[in-house]
Structure formats: structure tokens, C-alpha cells
Amino acid sequence: MGRAESSCSWLCLLAIIVNTGLSSPLAGKEVWAYEEVREGAHMFWWLYTADTDSQNRPLVMWLQGGPGGSGSGFGNFEEIGPLNRDLEPRKTSWVQAASVLFVDNPVGTGFSYTDRPDGYATDVATVASDMLVLLQHFFKKMSEFQSNPFYIFSESYGGKMAAAISLELTKAIAQGTVKCNFAGVALGDSWISPLDSVMTWGPYLYTTSLLDDYGLADVSSAAEAVKQAVEQQQFQKATELWSVAETVVEQNTNGVNFYNILTQDSDEKRTSVAGDFIALQTHRHIRPLHSQSLSELMNGPIRKKLGIIPQNVTWGGQADNVFSYMAGDFMRPVVDIVDQLLTAGVNVTIYNGQLDLIVDTIGQELWVKKLKWEGLPGFNKLRWTPVDDPTSPGVTGAFCKTYKNFSFYWILKAGHMIPSDQGPMALQMLKMITQQD
Numbered sequence: 001m002g003r004a005e006s007s008c009s010w011l012c013l014l015a016i017i018v019n020t021g022l023s024s025p026l027a028g029k030e031v032w033a034y035e036e037v038r039e040g041a042h043m044f045w046w047l048y049t050a051d052t053d054s055q056n057r058p059l060v061m062w063l064q065g066g067p068g069g070s071g072s073g074f075g076n077f078e079e080i081g082p083l084n085r086d087l088e089p090r091k092t093s094w095v096q097a098a099s100v101l102f103v104d105n106p107v108g109t110g111f112s113y114t115d116r117p118d119g120y121a122t123d124v125a126t127v128a129s130d131m132l133v134l135l136q137h138f139f140k141k142m143s144e145f146q147s148n149p150f151y152i153f154s155e156s157y158g159g160k161m162a163a164a165i166s167l168e169l170t171k172a173i174a175q176g177t178v179k180c181n182f183a184g185v186a187l188g189d190s191w192i193s194p195l196d197s198v199m200t201w202g203p204y205l206y207t208t209s210l211l212d213d214y215g216l217a218d219v220s221s222a223a224e225a226v227k228q229a230v231e232q233q234q235f236q237k238a239t240e241l242w243s244v245a246e247t248v249v250e251q252n253t254n255g256v257n258f259y260n261i262l263t264q265d266s267d268e269k270r271t272s273v274a275g276d277f278i279a280l281q282t283h284r285h286i287r288p289l290h291s292q293s294l295s296e297l298m299n300g301p302i303r304k305k306l307g308i309i310p311q312n313v314t315w316g317g318q319a320d321n322v323f324s325y326m327a328g329d330f331m332r333p334v335v336d337i338v339d340q341l342l343t344a345g346v347n348v349t350i351y352n353g354q355l356d357l358i359v360d361t362i363g364q365e366l367w368v369k370k371l372k373w374e375g376l377p378g379f380n381k382l383r384w385t386p387v388d389d390p391t392s393p394g395v396t397g398a399f400c401k402t403y404k405n406f407s408f409y410w411i412l413k414a415g416h417m418i419p420s421d422q423g424p425m426a427l428q429m430l431k432m433i434t435q436q437d
Helices: 010-020 071-080 124-141 157-175 194-207 212-229 235-253 267-271 277-288 290-307 319-326 335-343 361-369 375-383 425-432
Strands: 029-036 041-050 059-063 099-102 147-154 180-186 259-263 348-353 385-389 392-403 406-410
Touching: 029 124, 041 071, 059 406, 071 099, 071 290, 099 124, 124 157, 157 180, 157 259, 180 290, 194 212, 194 235, 194 361, 212 235, 259 319, 290 392, 348 361, 361 375, 375 385, 375 392, 385 425, 392 425, 406 425
Parallel strands: 059 099, 059 147, 147 180, 180 348, 348 406
Antiparallel strands: 029 041, 041 099, 385 392, 392 406
16 A cells, blocks of 8 residues: 555454454444645545445535644544544434545645645645545545535635635536536535624624623724734734734633633633744644544554554644644635635535634624625525424524525534534534435
């Protein structure tokens, strides 16, 4: 097996599981491999086929945030994979309803790696181009999935990447360079319009009693500085000022957690990093996706199980660089890309957690109202529909609204990582979006 590309059959997997002491997934098979998407740039993917009737189930690709967060690690073992971090079966695994493809992207994320500095992506255009190469290879190798409905699901910055990838994929399918049945994209708590998120932090925190008048003024002032930088197209500066705005929020809320406003960061976590904004932001938003216990799992038993990770590559070892190289593109909006997707007839779903701060629902609703899509007036006229919590019939777990090829899900009692906070509701939403419910 080559250094940059390999896979493992189900029988091989069973042997590895026995040798490493890992628990077996509930059913189905796994396949994983590397793809060289550019010279010296290697991306890792890991596929779980659906527990039952995989030939007729949709294929879902999951993209993590950051940029630099690992789908093969966090998304897999903390959110939707068949096993949790303790390698115990997850009751709300998405593999119950779909085959799930985790991809560590951009290059340098998770087990993905680059041989040299110019291998890192610096914008979402490169991210999309790299993913297109990977998908070309994937659907050629795994041709049995070419006819399955293919959905891209995402979280946080993964949503920004998913939008760009979806547009390029739509073009590639039309040109015949990728063979797949693309059925839609779902943007979860997504960094589509960064400024709309930042500008609503103050009002959201104020109305939830997490800021007083002085705090609201401080946060609003910091947000205005970000706005000026974005309006002047100074995106690197805007990213730095975004970091400043987050610090102002922390100072005025005594450390509210950006991923769930009902929790609080510890004093140790808030004060343990000082220095440049890249180090601070990777500590705030990348390191939580690489906890010590998860890192030990990925660089220990999982690495041994996979058997194809180069000796000089560690899971998450290049994550800080991924964020650093993307910093100049971080605050750029991609609302126009969502508009293009809708106009092209692509099924687009937005879903957001009620308790998320960093990508608050208020900000999501603001950029949705800015869409130029011709169906927006019809969407705005609709009233939302309550969706029962699947574990508590009669209790509302979410609200949703669908018009033509656009849907919005408001997920209650969930923060930034919806599958972690409300696993049953997230699984139900997946079934609804993929028309299995």
C-alpha cells in the first residue's frame, strides 16, 4: 500500500480491531484512504457505509469547522459517527440513516497533511478545488455510490466551505467531470456571513441577560471596528479585530462559552493564552475540537487501526497552520454563493442552534433576508412548523420552514454543535432533509 493512498476491506478491518482491542461498529463496513489533491497536499477520508440497506440510503459528507477542525475525529467520535470517544456505540449515529463520509479538510486538518508550506489553502476557492479532486477520485473508486443521493452536511466554518464546494460540484457534474447524484447541502451554524454574526453578538447577549448596558456598549463598539474593516475590504485586519471583539465579549460576560451561552469557560482557559491573535483563536476555536482525550484516541488506537498514516504525521499536528493560512479569507462572506446555489436549483438547508453565540441565529436570519433569490418573498411569507422532539412526543424540539428548494431549521436547546447537544433531534432532521421521514 502506498504512503499517500490506501484502503481497508471489512475483513482487514476486523483483523485490525482484534489486534488493537477496538470495539467493532454496530454493522456495515468502513473504508479509508488518502488522496493527493495537489502535489504534496494529501487529504484523508473515512467512509462508514449505512448500517442497513446501504444501496438505497443517501451518502452524507460531513465537513467540520475551524478551519482546522477534524471531521474524522470530532465529527466522527464526538457527534455523528457509529462510536463515541469511549468507543461505545452511539445511539444517535447518522450511520443508522445514511452512509457517512468524513473528510479532513482543508489540507493539514486532522490526518490530512502537506509536505510543504505552499500546500496549505489560503481561501475557500482552493478548498473547493481540492475537494473537487478528492470527490472525483472518491466516486471513481467507490462507483457504487454514484447513484445514491449525495448530501453535504457541515458545521461552523465547514458551512462556508460546503457552500463553495457545492457550487463547484454543481458545475463539475454539469461538465461531466464528477459522476454523482448531488441532492443538496445543509449549512449548520455556518460562517456564511461573519459580519452579521459579529454585529448581533451584543443584542443577543443583552436580550439573554448576559450583558448589561455597559457591556452592550463595549461589545457593540468592538463589533463596529470589525464592520469598518470588512467594509474597507481589509479582511486580515477584520479577522484580528474579530479576535479583539471576542475578548471584549469574554471580559464583559465573565467568560461565556461561544459555543453554548448556558455554559462558561474556566478562568484557566481564558487566561492561559496570550500573544498574537492566531495563537489565541486556535486556542479558542481549534483546540476545543482537539481535546487531550480525543487526541490520545486519534494518535493512539485509531492511528494504529487505520495503518496508513505516515510516520511524521500526527492527527491535528498542522491544524494551527490551517487556520493561520486561511486568516485573510476568514471574514469574507459567501452569501452570494448561497444565492447562486438556490438560483441553480440546488437544495439548500440552513440549521442553527438556539444557544449558539459565535454563529447566532439572529445573524443567520439577517443574511438570509439579504438573499436575492427569487423565492425569498415566498419563503418569508410562510409561518414556521413545529417539529416534535423524537424523544418526547408533544414537546417541540425544533421549528422548520421550507419553500421550494430552501429550508431553515431552528434547533431548540442546542448550541454550536447540534448533534452533540441534541443528538436525537439532529438525527430526525437528517431524515427529514434526506426525505426518509
